[in-house]
Structure formats: C-alpha cells, structure tokens
Amino acid sequence: xxxxxxxxxxxxxxxxxxxxxxxxxxxxxxxxxxxxxxxxxxxxxxxxxxxxxxxxxxxxxxxxxxxxxxxxxxxxxxxxxxxxxxxxxxxxxxxxxxxxxxxxxxxxxxxxxxxxxxxxxxxxxxxxxxxxxxxxxxxxxxxxxxxxxxxxxxxxxxxxxxxxxxxxxxxxxxxxxxxxxxxxxxxxxxxxxxxxxxxxxxxxxxxxxxxxxxxxxxxxxxxxxxxxxxxxxxxxxxxxxxxxxxxxxxxxxxxxxxxxxx
Amino acid sequence: xxxxxxxxxxxxxxxxxxxxxxxxxxxxxxxxxxxxxxxxxxxxxxxxxxxxxxxxxxxxxxxxxxxxxxxxxxxxxxxxxxxxxxxxxxxxxxxxxxxxxxxxxxxxxxxxxxxxxxxxxxxxxxxxxxxxxxxxxxxxxxxxxxxxxxxxxxxxxxxxxxxxxxxxxxxxxxxxxxxxxxxxxxxxxxxxxxxxxxxxxxxxxxxxxxxxxxxxxxxxxxxxxxxxxxxxxxxxxxxxxxxxxxxxxxxxxxxxxxxxxxxxxxxxxxxxxxxxxxxxxxxxxxxxxxxxxxxxxxx
Numbered sequence: 001x002x003x004x005x006x007x008x009x010x011x012x013x014x015x016x017x018x019x020x021x022x023x024x025x026x027x028x029x030x031x032x033x034x035x036x037x038x039x040x041x042x043x044x045x046x047x048x049x050x051x052x053x054x055x056x057x058x059x060x061x062x063x064x065x066x067x068x069x070x071x072x073x074x075x076x077x078x079x080x081x082x083x084x085x086x087x088x089x090x091x092x093x094x095x096x097x098x099x100x101x102x103x104x105x106x107x108x109x110x111x112x113x114x115x116x117x118x119x120x121x122x123x124x125x126x127x128x129x130x131x132x133x134x135x136x137x138x139x140x141x142x143x144x145x146x147x148x149x150x151x152x153x154x155x156x157x158x159x160x161x162x163x164x165x166x167x168x169x170x171x172x173x174x175x176x177x178x179x180x181x182x183x184x185x186x187x188x189x190x191x192x193x194x195x196x197x198x199x200x201x202x203x204x205x206x207x208x209x210x211x212x213x214x215x216x217x218x219x220x221x222x223x224x225x226x227x228x229x230x231x232x233x234x235x236x237x238x239x240x241x242x243x244x245x246x247x248x249x250x251x252x253x254x255x256x257x258x259x260x261x262x
Numbered sequence: 263x264x265x266x267x268x269x270x271x272x273x274x275x276x277x278x279x280x281x282x283x284x285x286x287x288x289x290x291x292x293x294x295x296x297x298x299x300x301x302x303x304x305x306x307x308x309x310x311x312x313x314x315x316x317x318x319x320x321x322x323x324x325x326x327x328x329x330x331x332x333x334x335x336x337x338x339x340x341x342x343x344x345x346x347x348x349x350x351x352x353x354x355x356x357x358x359x360x361x362x363x364x365x366x367x368x369x370x371x372x373x374x375x376x377x378x379x380x381x382x383x384x385x386x387x388x389x390x391x392x393x394x395x396x397x398x399x400x401x402x403x404x405x406x407x408x409x410x411x412x413x414x415x416x417x418x419x420x421x422x423x424x425x426x427x428x429x430x431x432x433x434x435x436x437x438x439x440x441x442x443x444x445x446x447x448x449x450x451x452x453x454x455x456x457x458x459x460x461x462x463x464x465x466x467x468x469x470x471x472x473x474x475x476x477x478x479x480x481x482x483x484x485x486x487x488x489x490x491x492x493x494x495x496x497x498x499x500x501x502x503x504x505x506x507x508x509x510x511x512x513x514x515x516x517x518x519x520x521x522x523x524x525x526x527x528x529x530x531x532x533x534x535x536x537x538x539x540x541x542x543x544x545x546x547x548x549x550x551x552x553x554x555x556x557x558x559x560x561x
Contacts, residue, residue, distance in 0.1 A: 004424055004425045005425055005429075006425040006429045006430050006432075006433040007433065008432075008433050008436060008437075009436070009437060009440075012436055012437055012440035012441075013436055013440075015440055015443075016436055016439055016440050016443070019443065023275065023278065026275075032275070034268075035268070035271060035272040035275045035276070036272060036275055036276045037493070040275075040276055040279070043279035043280075044275065044278055044279050046279065047278055047279035047281075047282040047283070050282055050286065051282055051439075054432050054435055054436065057428065057432045058432055058436065061428075061429050061432060066425055066426065066429045067425075067429060067432075067433065073437060073440060073441070075444075076440050076441050076444040077440060077444075078444075079443075079444035079447045079448060080440050080443045080444050080447060082447060083271065083274050083443065083447045086267045086270065086271040086274075087271055087274075087275070089267065091263075091264045091265075091267040091268040091271065092264070092268065093264040093265040093268050097264060097265050098265050098268070098269075101265035101266065101269075101458070183489070183493055183496040183497045184276055184489060184490050184492075184493030184494075184496070184497070185272035185273055185275070185276040185490075186268055186269055186272035187269045187270075187272050187273050187450075187453065187454060187457065187487075187488075188487060188489055188497055
C-alpha cells in the first residue's frame with residue numbers, strides 16, 4: 001500500500017525558506033531595530049524560531065517521503081522572493097536619503113509638555129540627555145516659549161541636511177542634527193531636529209555622522225515671525241558611534257495627557 | 263531605491279510574526295477542527311451570532327495581517343458570512359494588546375481607549391450586518407469538503423488515506439504563510455508609494471487647518487499609512503494636527519481598511535466586495551464620528 005502524501009508547493013517552500021533565512025541573518029546581526037521598533041524584536045525572533053521548526057519538519061517529511069513536491073504557487077512565491085531579496089540586500093538608507101525620500105518637512109513630531117526633562121548634570125554642568133525626550137520637548141517649545149534659554153545640554157544626533165533649510169534662515173556654517181522617531185517601523189519614522197551653531201567649526205561635509213554636542217540651548221526667531229526654533233550654541237562637538245537603537249521611541253517619552261476635548 | 267526598499271521591507275518585517283501566527287492558527291483550524299463544528303459554533307449569521315463573533319475578537323491577539331489567513335480558512339470551512347466578517351473587522355481592533363497600547367499611547371486615558379475599542383466593535387457589527395449579503399458564497403466545491411484545494415491533501419479520498427496530521431499541518435502552514443506574505447509584499451510596496459504621493463505630515467497639517475475635514479483626513483491617513491493596529495495609537499497620538507475625534511476615526515478605520523488590507527481582502531473576497539466593504543466601513547466611521555460630535559464627545 002502506498003504511503004499517503006501531502007502536496008507541498010516547492011516554489012512557496014523555497015521562498016519562505018529564503019525569506020526566513022534572510023530575516024534570521026538580519027536578526028543575528030542585531031539589525032532588526034533599523035527596521036522595526038524594539039518591542040517587535042522578540043515576536044519576530046519567536047516567529048523566526050517557529051518558521052525554522054516548520055522548515056526542519058518539512059525536511060523530515062521529505063526524508064520520510066511524506067510530502068509530494070508540486071510546482072504550484074509560483075506567482076505568490078515570486079512576490080515573496082522579491083521581499084526575500086530585499087531582506088538579503090539589507091538596504092540601510094542614510095538619514096538624509098530617508099528624509100529626502102519621504103519629503104519630511106520641518107516640524108516632525110510635536111507632542112511635548114513644554115518642559116525640558118530633569119536630566120542628571122555631569123561634572124561640567126551639562127545635562128546628560130539620552131535624546132529620548134529632549135528633541136520632542138524642544139520641538140514643542142519652538143512655538144510657545146523660550147523658557148529653555150541657557151539650558152546646558154549634552155545631546156546625541158546625526159548630522160543632516162534639513163529639507164527647506166532656507167525657511168529658517170540658518171546662519172552660514174550652522175549644522176542641523178536630527179533623530180528619527182519611530183513608532184512601529186521605519187515606514188512611519190518622522191524626524192526631530194536641532195540646529196547647532198557649529199562654533200567648533202565641525203566639517204559640514206560629514207553628513208550622516210553621529211555626534212554628541214555639548215552646548216547651551218537658545219532660540220532663534222523664524223524669519224516670518226511665526227515662532228522660534230531651538231538652537232544649540234555648541235561648546236564641543238564629538239563624533240561618536242551610532243547609538244543602539246538608532247531611532248527614538250515616542251512611547252518611552254513621558255508625554256502629557258490628552259483630554260477628550262481640546 | 264534603497265530608501266524605498268528599506269521602508270517597504272520594514273512593513274513586511276513588522277507583519278512577519280503576525281503572519282506566522284495567523285498561518286499557524288489557520289493550519290490548526292484546517293487539520294483539527296471539523297467544518298461542521300465551526301459552522302455550528304458560528305451559527306446561521308443572525309445578529310446575535312454576529313455580536314458574539316465580534317466579541318470573540320477580544321480573545322485572539324492577532325493584528326489585521328494575521329487575521330486574514332484565519333478568516334480565509336474559516337470561510338473555506340463554510341462559516342456564515344455575518345459572523346465571519348464581524349470577526350474579521352473586530353479582532354484587530356478590540357483585542358487586549360490594542361486596548362493596552364492605546365491606553366499607554368494616550369497616557370492612561372481610559373475613556374479614550376474604551377471609546378476606541380467600543381467604536382471598533384460597533385463598526386464591526388454594523389459592517390458585518392450590512393455586508394453579509396454582499397459577500398459571494400464560498401464555491402460549492404470548497405464548502406463541501408471544508409477546505410480549498412491547495413490544502414496539502416494528496417487527494418479527496420481522505421477517508422481512505424490521509425497523511426499524518428503533522429504533515430498536513432506544515433503543508434497548510436507553508437502555503438498560507440507564503441500567500442499572505444505575498445499579499446503583504448504588494449500592499450507594503452503600494453503603501454510606501456502612496457505615502458510618498460500623500461506625505462502624512464502634510465495631510466495632518468491640512469487637517470489642522472481645516473477642522474471640518476479632520477475626520478475624513480484622519481481616515482485617509484490611516485488608509486495610506488497602513489500601520490499595524492497594535493501600534494497605530496502611538497502614530498495617532500503624535501498627530502497633534504488631528505482633533506481627538508479625527509484621531510479616533512484614524513484608529514477605527516485603519517484596522518479594517520488600509521492599502522495592504524486592500525490587496526489581502528481582494529485576494530480572499532474579490533475586488534468588488536473589497537471596494538464595497540471599504541466604502542461601507544468608511545460610511546460607518548463617518549456616521550459614528552458625527553454622532554459623537556453631536557453628542558459633544560471627543561470633539
């Protein structure tokens with residue numbers, strides 16, 4: 001008597017195996033947080049483990065001659081192969097490239113309390129902000145008040161080109177540093193900016209470099225008098241290694257309550 | 263090209279665990295749950311069956327990507343359209359993870375989180391009642407045997423000889439996982455392109471400038487952004503250009519209608535039904551928002 005066999009579409013199997021292997025490679029390299037928020041990492045790793053178990057079972061079923069491979073699901077498999085190719089390619093665009101692609105305007109996330117965080121002060125009197133909150137708060141302060149004047153800050157960011165930089169009339173030589181705020185994946189990332197006076201004369205051509213800037217916060221008026229933008233009078237600019245994760249997470253920021261009626 | 267690929271792949275990677283979970287549930291349903299039992303549990307599709315099916319969404323933590331293979335499998339097993347659609351529309355929006363993430367994103371604003379989930383439940387039940395008759399019946403051939411014909415079976419003389427359950431499980435799992443990953447790939451590419459044509463920040467700014475348009479623009483943003491229902495509350499919160507009511511409309515519409523779902527629904531239910539479903543659901547969201555506005559809630 002013949003052993004009953006289940007039909008298994010070979011193209012689908014190959015596509016799933018290639019996609020899973022590519023994603024496992026990204027996870028192994030610790031690069032998942034370049035694409036998704038940290039809270040998705042564990043579910044992805046569990047799903048990868050599950051997919052790996054299934055693929056091993058498929059292998060066992062093939063060896064035991066329990067499955068019959070068929071040339072079906074070719075169209076679906078082709079689409080997944082496309083995704084698998086992108087995962088193997090591991091595209092990592094620069095911040096500037098991402099911002100230009102998404103046409104991200106000045107402003108970004110605006111969801112702050114209008115108060116700067118009570119960060120610890122280092123030996124030189126600078127507040128050691130990890131960047132999780134201060135950008136958002138400074139951004140929220142832009143239009144409202146200049147209470148943060150003289151706040152000495154140590155801030156991490158990536159040098160970038162600001163789309164529409166002309167609109168804020170940056171002085172010659174000034175730099176813009178930015179962080180991307182990601183809610184669930186890179187597709188929803190939005191930038192928050194900080195203009196830096198660049199008194200240190202940091203080389204402007206080093207776009208996308210990660211830097212730590214220590215300096216004093218002040219605000220400059222927008223040319224059309226519609227508000228203010230945050231401005232960091234730097235005392236020191238230091239090149240640093242990229243932080244992990246590179247994106248800011250808004251849910252880690254202590255945001256103010258939103259009433260049901262505004 | 264690099265940026266396009268990175269943004270598209272980020273959507274797919276984020277949906278990956280939910281697709282695996284959905285495919286696993288679908289395989290378990292196919293192999294271990296008889297079609298007749300499912301049809302009996304779901305009932306004949308009356309209003310009470312629809313309400314119960316929508317409430318069943320609370321217990322299964324699957325987002326809108328993961329629910330599609332499960333619902334496709336339930337449909338192939340002959341579950342009545344009403345409960346099927348109620349479950350499809352409710353599950354991604356009323357489950358505990360969504361409630362909790364909304365609560366966290368909106369700073370423990372219990373009323374807002376409750377309003378989000380209750381509104382989603384109303385829309386799911388309303389949508390199921392209105393759309394149940396519009397959904398074409400499952401092909402007689404599929405309904406008769408309780409599954410589609412990429413089910414992994416060797417043939418349809420199963421009574422005589424079936425492969426072992428674990429073999430059928432992996433065959434169904436692989437087929438379903440790849441199908442949904444394929445739909446998600448197309449949907450993610452479309453979402454990236456459309457987000458480029460309609461930059462979310464500019465749409466939100468427009469909503470801030472034109473409060474009357476805030477609710478429809480919130481829905482448009484939800485459709486374009488295609489954010490996972492388990493994280494969309496953080497996106498809604500960050501959109502301070504939207505009124506609270508528009509934020510709610512964003513949260514109600516996104517889990518039932520967005521670009522990637524358009525591709526997935528089209529494959530499972532057909533294009534004509536998908537269009538009709540999106541229009542009906544959009545109408546329900548607008549109506550609910552109007553009623554809340556008239557009642558003075560969340561304006």
